[in-house]
Amino acid sequence: MEDLVQFLRDRLAEDEYEAMVAVQRAPGPWRGTSLDEAPAEGGGLVDANDDGIALVHDRYLRLYMARRDPARDLREVRARQRIVERCAHWDRVVATNSVDALSDFEKGERTAWLHACFALALPYAGHPAYREEWREESRP
Structure with missing residues (x-):
């Protein structure tokens, strides 16, 4: 063991x-647009300071990254x-x-x-x- x-x-x-x-x-918490609000394309991932961290086009990937x-x-x-x-x-x-x-x-x-x-x-x-x-x- x-x-x-x-x-x-x-x-x-x-x-x-x-x-x-x-x-x-990039101090958190990170957040991404919810699936209900997310456009099919565009959008980004931001941290608590509202600084853009990444431009992520795929909304599912954006939500996953925000949860991580x-x-x-x-x-x-x-x-x-x-x-x-x-x-x-x-x-x-x-x-x-x-x-x-x-x-x-x-x-x-x-x-x-x-x-x-x-x-x-x-x-x-x-x-x-x-x-x-x-x-x-x-x-x-």
Whole structure:
């Protein structure tokens, strides 16, 4: 599990860096025209200062980009980091004790956090450091 935890820490650090750079360059929240109001063509993406960030012609893409506000991405990274740290906690517990020394409740909690980390790793499956054995369907 240690390798999975480190892999996730590294990926989340990259995500955090990219989101922080975007926040510095265009502080959010970002907003785009709603689908009801959006013309079929034209329109843009703006930040909280009403500065134009990008001219995006496709209205669905504009809404998607507005929802991917970098401040939201930072909050998402922080939430995922908390999950990864719970996995790291159980990694440390098992490193100092035998899994057999854990209560049934602790074993279940450890397993649940481990499965959460496997799920968090899935979006990074295309990364060269991703391991196929982390895929839920590849494990018994």
